[in-house]
Amino acid sequence: MSDLQLALIAAGAAAVAGVWGYNKWQERQHRQLAEKIFKGGQPDVLLGGESAGTEPSLGDTPFHTLEAEDPAIGGFAAPATATAVSAAAGETADTAHDASAASLPPLPGEYADDIADCLVRMDFTEAVPAPALWAMQARWAGHVGKPLSWLGFDGGVGAWRRLSAHDAGRYGVMCAALQLADRQGAVTDAGLSVFFDGVRDIVGQCAGVAELPDQEEALVSARALDEFCASVDLQLGVNLVTTGEPFAGTKLRGVTEAAGLCLLEDGSFHALDDARMTRFTLSNIGAELFVADAMKSLATQGVTLSLDVPRVADGPAVFDAMMAVARQLTGALGGTLVDAHGSPLTPEMIASIRAKVGELQQRMAHHQIVAGSVRALRLFS
Numbered sequence: 001m002s003d004l005q006l007a008l009i010a011a012g013a014a015a016v017a018g019v020w021g022y023n024k025w026q027e028r029q030h031r032q033l034a035e036k037i038f039k040g041g042q043p044d045v046l047l048g049g050e051s052a053g054t055e056p057s058l059g060d061t062p063f064h065t066l067e068a069e070d071p072a073i074g075g076f077a078a079p080a081t082a083t084a085v086s087a088a089a090g091e092t093a094d095t096a097h098d099a100s101a102a103s104l105p106p107l108p109g110e111y112a113d114d115i116a117d118c119l120v121r122m123d124f125t126e127a128v129p130a131p132a133l134w135a136m137q138a139r140w141a142g143h144v145g146k147p148l149s150w151l152g153f154d155g156g157v158g159a160w161r162r163l164s165a166h167d168a169g170r171y172g173v174m175c176a177a178l179q180l181a182d183r184q185g186a187v188t189d190a191g192l193s194v195f196f197d198g199v200r201d202i203v204g205q206c207a208g209v210a211e212l213p214d215q216e217e218a219l220v221s222a223r224a225l226d227e228f229c230a231s232v233d234l235q236l237g238v239n240l241v242t243t244g245e246p247f248a249g250t251k252l253r254g255v256t257e258a259a260g261l262c263l264l265e266d267g268s269f270h271a272l273d274d275a276r277m278t279r280f281t282l283s284n285i286g287a288e289l290f291v292a293d294a295m296k297s298l299a300t301q302g303v304t305l306s307l308d309v310p311r312v313a314d315g316p317a318v319f320d321a322m323m324a325v326a327r328q329l330t331g332a333l334g335g336t337l338v339d340a341h342g343s344p345l346t347p348e349m350i351a352s353i354r355a356k357v358g359e360l361q362q363r364m365a366h367h368q369i370v371a372g373s374v375r376a377l378r379l380f381s
Contacts, residue, residue: 105159108160111149111151113378115368116180116181117179118177118221119175120195120212122210126172128170129169130152130167130169133163133174134150136198136202137176145190146179148176153171180226181229181379182378183233183380186222187219187222193215199212234356235306236307237305239337240329240336242301242302246301247302248299249290249294249299252300259271260325261325268281269281271322280318280325282304284303285304288300305322308380310369311371313371315371
């Protein structure tokens with residue numbers, strides 16, 4: 001073997017050794033980064049904490065164990081597996097949180113919910129300015145297709161804060177919450193891809209670690225959640241129609257307001273609860289909206305009383321209140337109460353509708369989506 005061949009072999013071996021050594025050094029640096037972020041920090045409330053919604057049945061149920069019990073629907077709990085994504089783009093590592101670390105408070109349920117949302121927590125080696133985060137997410141957030149909330153943990157007050165374009169704080173721990181479904185359907189695979197890629201980009205640029213759920217599991221959860229919500233989504237209406245002369249707007253308004261409803265800017269009368277939340281509405285059966293200044297000259301062939309079942313608490317009681325107003329209007333204005341198909345409402349039909357309202361709300365509660373709760377208002381929007 002010539003001296004040249006020996007020299008080339010030696011040079012090749014040295015190059016291989018150098019690459020191997022560099023890779024080991026990078027691996028060690030990334031491991032130290034993850035350990036620095038999690039060591040002495042807080043445990044992941046997205047993996048072990050409670051939801052901060054209004055559903056008391058969730059209080060003792062850990063994240064990732066909430067599952068639908070209806071076998072026809074399947075589970076729509078958050079995905080049980082997560083992958084830690086480090087600041088090195090594309091690199092993954094299994095990283096355990098320090099079990100002895102102090103707990104963070106629950107996430108605010110009106111923005112981040114372990115059933116309604118795909119939650120991703122991000123831990124950074126140094127606090128990240130909120131304006132920088134907002135600028136990074138603004139490039140892709142509009143393409144996820146569902147509401148997206150950002151929260152930062154404010155250590156000074158010990159609470160989560162919802163971030164906005166005007167937030168000037170700095171946060172070492174943040175959470176991204178992508179809503180999985182609403183009345184327009186479930187989040188898409190493409191939307192989830194944009195979300196996950198965006199989070200990876202943020203932690204890559206800001207020296208952080210994020211635990212991403214399995215995308216396929218998240219998509220399955222979103223579709224199951226959407227299917228269940230569709231199965232209980234009832235918006236029922238009862239019509240009061242004239243049998244002769246049209247109802248005069250002035251008299252209609254007087255009777256309706258005497259029954260406790262108020263006219264709002266959407267052109268309908270609303271029955272409101274103590275928190276100014278709508279219980280049921282009364283609207284014109286025609287295309288014309290009710291407007292205060294035009295009520296004197298208005299004449300209508302009928303009105304519709306509507307109840308959005310998933311969005312009100314104690315649906316049977318609200319249905320009873322709505323029917324009481326319907327009877328009050330019938331007595332004052334005349335006319336006939338009919339269903340959506342124009343068939344006169346009998347006592348048996350009314351009792352059947354009331355029972356259906358109660359049944360649907362019981363199913364919702366069984367699946368930990370209590371009618372009228374913050375979670376329900378978000379999912380049925």
